[in-house]
Amino acid sequence: MKERLEELRNEALEKVKKAENVKELQDVRVSYLGKKGPITEVLRGMGKLPAEERPIIGQLANEVRESIAKSIEEKQTQLEKEALEKQLREETIDVTLPGRPNTVGGPHLLTKLIQEIEDLFIGMGFEVAEGPEVESDYYNFEALNLPKGHPARDMQDSFYITEEILMRTHTSPVQARTMEKHEGKGPVKIICPGKVYRRDTDDATHSHQFTQIEGLYVDKNVRMSDLKGVLNTFAKKMFGEDREIRLRPSFFPFTEPSVEMDISCKMCHGEGCSVCKGTGWIEILGAGMVHPNVLRMAGFDPDEYNGFAFGMGPERIAMLKYGVDDIRHFYINDVRFLKQFHHA
Amino acid sequence: MLVSINWLKQYIDLDDITPEELAEKITKSGIEVDSARPIVDQIKKVVVGYVKSCEKHPNADKLNLCQVDVGDEELQIICGAPNVQAGQKVAVAKPGARLPGGMKIKKTKLRGVESQGMICSLQELGIDDKFVQKEFVDGIFVFPDDVEVGEDAIKLLNLNDTILELELTPNRSDCLSMIGVAYEVAAILGKDLKLPEVLIDSMNEDAADYVQVKVENPELNPYYGAFIIKNIQVGPSPLWMQNRLIAAGIRPINNVVDITNYVLLEYGQPLHAFDYDRFGSKEVVIRTAKKDEKIQTLDDEERTLKEDHLVITNGKEPVAIAGVMGGADSEVSQETTTVLLEAAYFDPQTVRKGSKDHQLRSEASIRFEKGVDPKRVKEAGLRACQLLEQYAGGKVLSGVVEFNELEVIENVVEFSSDQINQVLGTNISKGEMEEIIARLRFDYEHKGEGFKVIVPTRRGDVSIVEDMVEEIARIYGYDRLPYTLPEGTGHAGRLTEQQQLKRNIHRYLQGSGLNESWTYSLTTRKRSGLLVSPEVKALNPVPVKLAMPMSEAHSHLRLSLLPELLASLQYNIARKQADLALYELGSVYINRKKGLISLPEEQLRIAGALTGLWMNHPWQKETKAVDFYVVKGILEGLFDYIHLNGVQFEADEVEGMHPGRCAVLKVNGETFGFLGQLHPSLQNEYDLKDTYVFDINLEKILEHMDKVEQFVPIPRYPSVSQDLAFVVSEQVSSSDILEVIKDAGGSYLQKVDVFDVYQGEHMEKGKKSIAYRLLFQNPEATLTDEEVDQARENIITSVKEKFHAELRG
Numbered sequence A: 001m002k003e004r005l006e007e008l009r010n011e012a013l014e015k016v017k018k019a020e021n022v023k024e025l026q027d028v029r030v031s032y033l034g035k036k037g038p039i040t041e042v043l044r045g046m047g048k049l050p051a052e053e054r055p056i057i058g059q060l061a062n063e064v065r066e067s068i069a070k071s072i073e074e075k076q077t078q079l080e081k082e083a084l085e086k087q088l089r090e091e092t093i094d095v096t097l098p099g100r101p102n103t104v105g106g107p108h109l110l111t112k113l114i115q116e117i118e119d120l121f122i123g124m125g126f127e128v129a130e131g132p133e134v135e136s137d138y139y140n141f142e143a144l145n146l147p148k149g150h151p152a153r154d155m156q157d158s159f160y161i162t163e164e165i166l167m168r169t170h171t172s173p174v175q176a177r178t179m180e181k182h183e184g185k186g187p188v189k190i191i192c193p194g195k196v197y198r199r200d201t202d203d204a205t206h207s208h209q210f211t212q213i214e215g216l217y218v219d220k221n222v223r224m225s226d227l228k229g230v231l232n233t234f235a236k237k238m239f240g241e242d243r244e245i246r247l248r249p250s251f252f253p254f255t256e257p258s259v260e261m262d263i264s265c266k267m268c269h270g271e272g273c274s275v276c277k278g279t280g281w282i283e284i285l286g287a288g289m290v291h292p293n294v295l296r297m298a299g300f301d302p303d304e305y306n307g308f309a310f311g312m313g314p315e316r317i318a319m320l321k322y323g324v325d326d327i328r329h330f331y332i333n334d335v336r337f338l339k340q341f342h343h344a
Numbered sequence B: 001m002l003v004s005i006n007w008l009k010q011y012i013d014l015d016d017i018t019p020e021e022l023a024e025k026i027t028k029s030g031i032e033v034d035s036a037r038p039i040v041d042q043i044k045k046v047v048v049g050y051v052k053s054c055e056k057h058p059n060a061d062k063l064n065l066c067q068v069d070v071g072d073e074e075l076q077i078i079c080g081a082p083n084v085q086a087g088q089k090v091a092v093a094k095p096g097a098r099l100p101g102g103m104k105i106k107k108t109k110l111r112g113v114e115s116q117g118m119i120c121s122l123q124e125l126g127i128d129d130k131f132v133q134k135e136f137v138d139g140i141f142v143f144p145d146d147v148e149v150g151e152d153a154i155k156l157l158n159l160n161d162t163i164l165e166l167e168l169t170p171n172r173s174d175c176l177s178m179i180g181v182a183y184e185v186a187a188i189l190g191k192d193l194k195l196p197e198v199l200i201d202s203m204n205e206d207a208a209d210y211v212q213v214k215v216e217n218p219e220l221n222p223y224y225g226a227f228i229i230k231n232i233q234v235g236p237s238p239l240w241m242q243n244r245l246i247a248a249g250i251r252p253i254n255n256v257v258d259i260t261n262y263v264l265l266e267y268g269q270p271l272h273a274f275d276y277d278r279f280g281s282k283e284v285v286i287r288t289a290k291k292d293e294k295i296q297t298l299d300d301e302e303r304t305l306k307e308d309h310l311v312i313t314n315g316k317e318p319v320a321i322a323g324v325m326g327g328a329d330s331e332v333s334q335e336t337t338t339v340l341l342e343a344a345y346f347d348p349q350t351v352r353k354g355s356k357d358h359q360l361r362s363e364a365s366i367r368f369e370k371g372v373d374p375k376r377v378k379e380a381g382l383r384a385c386q387l388l389e390q391y392a393g394g395k396v397l398s399g400v401v402e403f404n405e406l407e408v409i410e411n412v413v414e415f416s417s418d419q420i421n422q423v424l425g426t427n428i429s430k431g432e433m434e435e436i437i438a439r440l441r442f443d444y445e446h447k448g449e450g451f452k453v454i455v456p457t458r459r460g461d462v463s464i465v466e467d468m469v470e471e472i473a474r475i476y477g478y479d480r481l482p483y484t485l486p487e488g489t490g491h492a493g494r495l496t497e498q499q500q501l502k503r504n505i506h507r508y509l510q511g512s513g514l515n516e517s518w519t520y521s522l523t524t525r526k527r528s529g530l531l532v533s534p535e536v537k538a539l540n541p542v543p544v545k546l547a548m549p550m551s552e553a554h555s556h557l558r559l560s561l562l563p564e565l566l567a568s569l570q571y572n573i574a575r576k577q578a579d580l581a582l583y584e585l586g587s588v589y590i591n592r593k594k595g596l597i598s599l600p601e602e603q604l605r606i607a608g609a610l611t612g613l614w615m616n617h618p619w620q621k622e623t624k625a626v627d628f629y630v631v632k633g634i635l636e637g638l639f640d641y642i643h644l645n646g647v648q649f650e651a652d653e654v655e656g657m658h659p660g661r662c663a664v665l666k667v668n669g670e671t672f673g674f675l676g677q678l679h680p681s682l683q684n685e686y687d688l689k690d691t692y693v694f695d696i697n698l699e700k701i702l703e704h705m706d707k708v709e710q711f712v713p714i715p716r717y718p719s720v721s722q723d724l725a726f727v728v729s730e731q732v733s734s735s736d737i738l739e740v741i742k743d744a745g746g747s748y749l750q751k752v753d754v755f756d757v758y759q760g761e762h763m764e765k766g767k768k769s770i771a772y773r774l775l776f777q778n779p780e781a782t783l784t785d786e787e788v789d790q791a792r793e794n795i796i797t798s799v800k801e802k803f804h805a806e807l808r809g
C-alpha cells in the first residue's frame, strides 16, 4: 500500500505539473483528492492491514494528500498569476496618445515683470504704493516742480480732460501723494507701478498707454551713492550678475542732480554692437536726488530730509529682456503672444 | 544742436582728442551726444580748379568740354552743368577721387571724347540740397576768386569736419550756442578757452539820430537794442562762414542774413536785420498785437495776430512777430544799404505762445523760448556789427539805441564741501572741488569750509546747492561715486491686503486656464457705455471724454473692461484662434457729476471673456464648449479660494446680455458684478460665436471677504447621506429650493448638492425634477436613524408646501 500511495503521489504531482489551466487543475484535485478518489480508496482498504501498520499508512496517506493539495494550490496561484498577467497585457494602452488637456493660463508679460520688480524692491524694504490714473494737474505737474508754463511740460504732451484734470503722464504723482500722507516724517520707501498715458501716436515704439515703475526713498542722510548701490543691486538681479551699470547726468524737473542709468550691453559686453547702437550701453532708467521743491511741497523739510527717486518703463525692459519688437503686442492680446510668457 | 568740431576748434585746442572720444566724454558729463559723424561720407582728392576754357562738346549739345587747370596739371573735363563758364574756380574731383556715396572717379569717354575727372556740385560733394545756396542748387559750385588753384577743396569747403549732434535737456539751453558748448567742453577737458574779441570802428554819426525805441510792455520785452549799420553791400558771405552755417544745418543766403544767423549760433542770441529804408519810420515800437491785426511774414504767409502776441512795429503796423519771424516788407534784399539790427530779450512764454500759434519753430524762437543769456544780448549785437563791418562793407553808427529794464541776476550759491560729500556719499577734497568750480568758469570765493559761488548768467539753470552738487558730481564723474546701501532704520516691505488679493486672484484665474490680458483704458464713446455692471450703472455715471483725443478709438474713459476685452477676442478669432479665455484686472473710471469737477472714482474690477471650447479632448470624446456653468464654476471656485462666502447668483437682465442666461452677483445683499452669455446681437457686432463673460468689483470683494482663517476640528463621527428628488414647475429656481432645504434641514445638515436635473420624457410638461444629495453630520456623536429621518421629513414637507413639489420615486 505504501508503494501504491507513493505511486499516486508521483502520478498526481506529475499531472499538476502538466496542468495548463485552472480547469485541468480542478480535475486533478477531484480525481485524486475527491471522496471517490484513489487515496480515499487506499484508506478504505486500511482495515485489512495489521493494526501497527495502520497509523503509519494513515500518516503517509495524509502526507500524500497534503503534498498534492499544496502542489495544486501553488500551481493554482501560479496559473492565476499567469492568467492575470495575460489579461493585463491584453489591456495595454497606447501611452503615446495625448493626455486629457489640463489647460492653465498665465500672466501677462507686463504683470510678470512688474511683480518681479516689486518683489525685488520689497526684498530691499520698499512697499508698493498706488494712486489714481486720472490725476489733477497739481499732483501730476505742479507738486513735482513743474509749474504751469514750465518748458519741460513740452516733453510730455498729455491727455487733458479739463484744464485741471488729466490722464497721469507718469506715476510720480503717487510719490507726491504718498509723501503728503507721511506728514513730513520719514522714512518713505515705496515703489509705484502703474499705467500712464501720453499723447503719442501708437506705433512699434510708441504707445498712448504704457506702464511705469517709480521708486522713492526719503529719509535723513540719503546719499547719491545709496541710489547707485540700490540701482546696481536691482540691475544685477534683474538682468544678470555680469552686467555693469553706469550713471550719466541728465535732467528731470523733480530731481537734482538727475541721472540716467545704463547697463552694459548683453550682446557685446560693452564692445559696441547694433543692439546698443555701438555704445556698449543700454539706457534703462532715469533717477536722481529728490528736488528740494518737491520735498517742500509734499510737506518735508529739505534741510532735514532728502531722498532719491528713480523711474523705469516695464515695456522697455520687456523689449530688452525678451526681445519683443513692437510695443503694441502688450495691448493687443494676441494669445500667441500671451502664451509665450506663461512658463513659470 | 549740431556742433562742428572744426568750428569748436576755434575756441579750444582739440588736437589731442578724436571726435568720438570727445562725444563720449560730453555724454558722460551730462549732455547726450546722439551722434558724431563726418559731415560727408568718405571723400578724397577734390581740388580747386580753374576753368581755362569752356566749349560745346562736339557730339552733344548739353555737354561742355572744359580745360581745367588744377595746379600741377591740366585736365580735360566734360561737364553737363548749365552754369559752368570759363574763368570760374571750381571743385574738381580728379581721377582716383572718391565722392560720398562711394563713387570713384576715373578717366572715361563721353560721346567719344575723353573726360579726366569731374567738376562737382555741392550735392555731389555730399551737401544736402536744402543747405546749398540757391544760385548753386541746379549746377556746379563756384568758389570765390581768392582761392588758390590746386588747393584742397575738401578743406576749403569744410568737408573734413565732424558734426556732433547734441540732445539737449531743457535746462541746458546754454549749449544752444557754440560759445556755450565751448565753455562746457573746456570744463570737461580742463582746457583753456579762446573767445572772440569784439572791436568796432564806430562812425561819428549817432544811431540815435536814425531811430528811436519805445517798449510798451517792458515785462514782455525788458531789453531792446537797435544798431544802425550803413554802407552795406549785400553779397555772399565768406566761404568759411557759409561752411559753418551748413555744418549747423542752416542754408547760406547773403552776408547780412548769414551774419545774424552766425551770431545766433555763436552766441545763442537771435538777431534780426531790418532794411532801414523799408522799415517805414524812424521809430521802433514794441507792443502786444491788436486783435486780428495782420502781418505778411518772411515766408510770404499772411498771419493773423492775437492780443497776447508781441510785435515789433514801425509805430503804425507790425514789421515782425517778436522772436518768431520778421515781416516781408522790411526784409533785407540785394538793394539794402542800411541795416537796422535788433538785439533783444523777449519773454520766453510770449515767444512760445507766438511760435506755437503760428506753428513757426525757428532757430530764433527755440532760443528765446528757453530764455537767452541776459548778459550776451548786447554783446551779440556788437559782434554782428563787427562782422557786418568786416564782411558786408558796413559802417557802424555810434551808440546803441536801447530800451533796458533787464534785470541781470547772478545766482549766488553757498555750500561747504561736507555738504556736497554728504549728498554724494563721497570724499572729494576741497581742493578738487575748487578745481572743478574753476574749470566751470564760475566765479567763487572761499567761505569757511566751503565756497560762495557766483554763477554766470549763461548758466541760469544753476541756482541752488543741489544744482552745484550736480555740477561738481558730473565733472568729478559719476563713475567715481561708491556703491553703498541706505543706512536708514530697518524697514520691512510687504504687499497690502489688496495687493495680495490681486495676486491671489491672478494666480487662481491663471491656474484655471484664463490668460491675463491688458487692454487700453481709453475707448470709443460707444464702448465706454457698453456692458456696464448694474451696480456701476446705478451710480448714473456721466461719460468722460478727453479734451483733445488723438482718435475716436481712444477718446473716452472706460466704465467696463469687457468691451475692449471682447475686441481682443475678435482680434484672435480673425487669426484663427477659436478657443479663448481672457481676463483682465484693471480700473474703470466713474464720474458722477456733469462736467468733471473732481477726479473720477477709480474702481478695480476683474472681467473675463470666454468663447469656443473649454475642454477639447476629442479622441476620448471629451469635448466641452464654454457655457454659463463653466464660467459660474470658475467664479464659485474663485470665491471659495479667496474666502468670499455667501455669494448669490440671481437671474437678472443686464443690457447687452442674453436675457435668459445672465445672473447678477450679490454678497450680503450688495450687487458686485454679473456673468452670463453675451446677447447674440452683440456677439454679431464683434463677430463672435457664443461668448460668456463675467465682470466683478474687486473692491467689494475685499470689503466682504472673510479675513479670518481659523482651524475647525476634523469630524470624528460618520456622516450620513440621503438623496431627494423633487418634481417642481420649471419656473422654480434651484437656489430657492436649496434655501428651503437648508432652513428645514436642521443643524446636522452640513451640505446640499444638486446631482441631477431632469426635464423631458416621462415628465409632465412645464415640470422638471431636481435631485439633491444631503449630507448630515453631528460633530458630537454618531447620528441616529431617527434624527436623520426627522430632518428628511421636515425637508420634504417644507419643499412640497413652498413649491407644490412632489417627491419623485
Ligand SMILES: [Zn+2]
Binding pocket: A265, A266, A267, A268, A269, A270, A271, A272, A273, A274, A275, A276, A277, A278, A280, A281
Ligand atoms: Zn552691444
